[in-house]
Every structure is written in C-alpha cells, then in structure tokens.
Amino acid sequence: MTQANTPNPAPVTVLGLGDMGRALAGAFLAAGHPTTVWNRSPGKGEDLVSRGAVRAASAEEAVRASGLVVVCLVDYDASDALLEPLAGALEGRVLVNLTSDTPARSRQAAAWAEKHSLAYLDGAIMVPVDVVGSAEALVFHSGDRAAYEAHEATLKALGEPATFLGEDHGLAAAYDMAMLDFFYGAMGGLVHAFALARAEGIDGASLAPYLNTIAGILPPIAAYTAVEVDSRDYVAEGANLAMMTAGVDHILHTAKDHRLDVSQLSAIKGIADRAIAKGHGRESWSSIVEVLAAEH
Numbered sequence: 692m693t694q695a696n697t698p699n700p701a702p703v704t705v706l707g708l709g710d711m712g713r714a715l716a717g718a719f720l721a722a723g724h725p726t727t728v729w730n731r732s733p734g735k736g737e738d739l740v741s742r743g744a745v746r747a748a749s750a751e752e753a754v755r756a757s758g759l760v761v762v763c764l765v766d767y768d769a770s771d772a773l774l775e776p777l778a779g780a781l782e783g784r785v786l787v788n789l790t791s792d793t794p795a796r797s798r799q800a801a802a803w804a805e806k807h808s809l810a811y812l813d814g815a816i817m818v819p820v821d822v823v824g825s826a827e828a829l830v831f832h833s834g835d836r837a838a839y840e841a842h843e844a845t846l847k848a849l850g851e852p853a854t855f856l857g858e859d860h861g862l863a864a865a866y867d868m869a870m871l872d873f874f875y876g877a878m879g880g881l882v883h884a885f886a887l888a889r890a891e892g893i894d895g896a897s898l899a900p901y902l903n904t905i906a907g908i909l910p911p912i913a914a915y916t917a918v919e920v921d922s923r924d925y926v927a928e929g930a931n932l933a934m935m936t937a938g939v940d941h942i943l944h945t946a947k948d949h950r951l952d953v954s955q956l957s958a959i960k961g962i963a964d965r966a967i968a969k970g971h972g973r974e975s976w977s978s979i980v981e982v983l984a985a986e987h
Contacts (some may be wrong), residue, residue, distance in 0.1 A: 700724040701845050704757040706750060706773065709818050712763040715789065715849060718824030720744060722848035729753035731773070754780040758787040759842050763789045763816075767796040771803070778807040785838040787828075787846070789814045794861035794868065801834060801860035810838040811858045815867035818850070826851055833862035879955050883946070890949035892950075916977045923981075925974035932979065933972035936963040 700723040705716040708730035716739050719726045728736050728818070729747045740746050747753035754760050754777055764770045770790045774781070786809055788800060797813040804811035817829040828850025832839055839855050846853040856862040881902070888898045919925050930938075944957045962979050971978035 701759060702757040703845055705752045706753060706760065706762040707764045711816060713739060714820040714823040715761060715763055716744060718848050721824055724845060724848060727753050727756040750777060758786065759785050759845055761787045761789060766790060767792040767800060771800065781809050785810045785812065785842055787812045787814055789816055791815065791867065792864060794864040797864040798861045799925060810835050810836055811864050815863040817867065823849055830854065831856055831863035831866050834860040851870055876909045883955060886951055887946055890951060905924060919975060920976040920980045925971065925978035927973060927975040931968055931973050932963060932976055935976050936960065936967060937944045939963060
C-alpha cells in the first residue's frame with residue numbers, strides 16, 4: 692500500500708513497539724499517514740523514525756498528536772495499565788486496541804472506555820507481522836460503528852478490507868479465539884502426524900507433499916460444518932461419526948505402540964465416544980459440537 696492509495700492521509704499514533712506494533716506503525720507510514728510512536732522502554736522504533744515517524748517523549752504526548760490512537764501490547768493487563776492514566780488525553784479521539792486477549796477482557800476494556808465517554812474499537816490481527824499492511828492481511832474490528840466508519844480509510848492501511856464484525860466489542864477477540872482454536876488444534880495434529888511418521892521410519896519431507904491432500908479438503912469441510920452446527924442437522928453423507936471414531940482408534944493404537952504422547956488423540960476419542968453414547972453415532976462428525984458444552 693502506498694501514499695497514493697490514501698488521499699489526505701490522517702495522522703495516527705501507535706502505542707507499543709513490539710514486533711507487531713512496529714509492523715502496524717510501518718504499515719501506516721507506508722500508506723502515507725503521519726505516524727507518531729511511543730514505547731515504554733527506549734531503543735525501539737529507530738527504523739520507523741528513519742522512515743519519518745515521530746517519536747513522542749511520553750505516552751500522553753503521543754496520544755495528543757493524533758485523532759486515531761492504536762495500542763498493541765502483550766495483553767490487557769499491560770494495555771489497561773497504560774491507558775488508565777490517559778483517559779483525559781484520549782477524550783475526543785478514537786482508541787483502537789489491537790492487543791490480543793480474551794473476549795471478556797475486550798468487553799471489560801469497552802466498559803472502561805464507556806465510563807470515560809471514549810470512542811473505542813477492539814480488534815484482532817489474524818496474520819503474522821510480515822503480512823501486516825498487505826492485501827492478504829486480515830484484521831478484525833468490533834465496537835463503536837461510527838468510530839470505525841470515521842477511520843475506516845486509515846485502518847485499511849493495515850490490511851484491505853478492514854473487517855468490521857459488529858458493535859459487540861468482544862466479537863473481534865471471539866473470532867480470534869475461535870480461529871486460533873482451530874489453528875493450534877491443527878498444528879498439534881500436524882506435529883503429531885510427523886512424530887508418528889518418524890516412528891514408522893518415514894521422514895517428514897516424504898510425508899509433507901501428501902498432507903496437502905488433507906489441507907485441500909478443509910475449506911469445503913469448514914463450509915458444510917458451519918451449516919450443520921448452525922442448523923443442528925447432522926446428516927452423515929459417507930462416513931458417520933461411529934465410523935470415523937473407529938479410524939481415530941486405529942491412529943490411537945498405532946501411536947501407543949510407538950509410545951508417543953496420545954493426550955490430544957485421547958481427548959478427541961473421548962469426545963467422540965461421548966457423542967456416540969448420546970446417540971449421535973449415525974450422524975456426521977459435526978454432531979460432537981452438541982457434547983462440547985458443559986452439562987448443567
């Protein structure tokens with residue numbers, strides 16, 4: 692993204708210059724936005740200053756430099772501690788918190804902003820630092836719709852399109868948690884697959900090309916699983932839950948034979964068995980969603 696893409700670029704402030712904070716500030720600079728930066732500890736952001744960013748002497752000075760203030764820290768304990776004494780300086784500005792934490796913490800921060808009559812957006816960055824600012828960058832926003840619409844053009848510097856999910860401030864974090872739930876579960880399965888292959892004398896490079904077969908079928912699986920969990924209609928076409936659970940059992944026994952850690956596989960098998968015991972055996976794999984919530 693270049694300055695030519697953003698007519699009359701608005702000033703923006705970035706608080707926090709960790710890896711992601713520097714990437715955010717760099718994306719704003721690349722889009723031509725006058726960018727003020729601040730970090731609690733000195734020595735970060737020299738590259739940004741060399742590109743034209745202004746380093747503020749204090750967090751308050753940084754906040755007062757722009758109408759849009761973006762904060763990105765390690766967690767909400769850190770952002771809460773930073774923002775609490777800045778409530779007065781933030782008045783009349785839009786605060787966008789791109790710190791990663793839970794939906795509950797996002798809503799708590801929104802309640803704090805409402806108490807101080809501050810325009811507040813919560814967000815989640817769904818890509819690595821090297822993707823921020825590109826057309827492939829997915830960044831979620833939720834909260835104050837008017838604030839989002841007023842600064843949408845600036846926020847698009849981080850990734851197009853900037854995605855507004857709704858006025859519940861916890862939505863961005865909720866999408867983040869759900870997507871990372873899938874990611875880390877998949878990554879755990881991926882590494883375990885390589886461990887099982889190694890135990891069988893198969894090197895990773897030999898297995899990897901064939902894993903694309905699995906990866907390639909995931910998008911349509913995600914689409915029809917969404918339909919099933921929303922409709923609660925779990926009609927099995929092909930393999931049903933009972934048949935697929937038998938397959939999990941085969942993997943579990945193979946892993947146990949090689950004395951591999953089977954905690955993830957055992958948890959999957961346990962959940963599937965519980966769903967079968969509840970009468971979902973003839974339904975699709977998606978039906979296990981019905982036993983994931985704690986029983987009351």
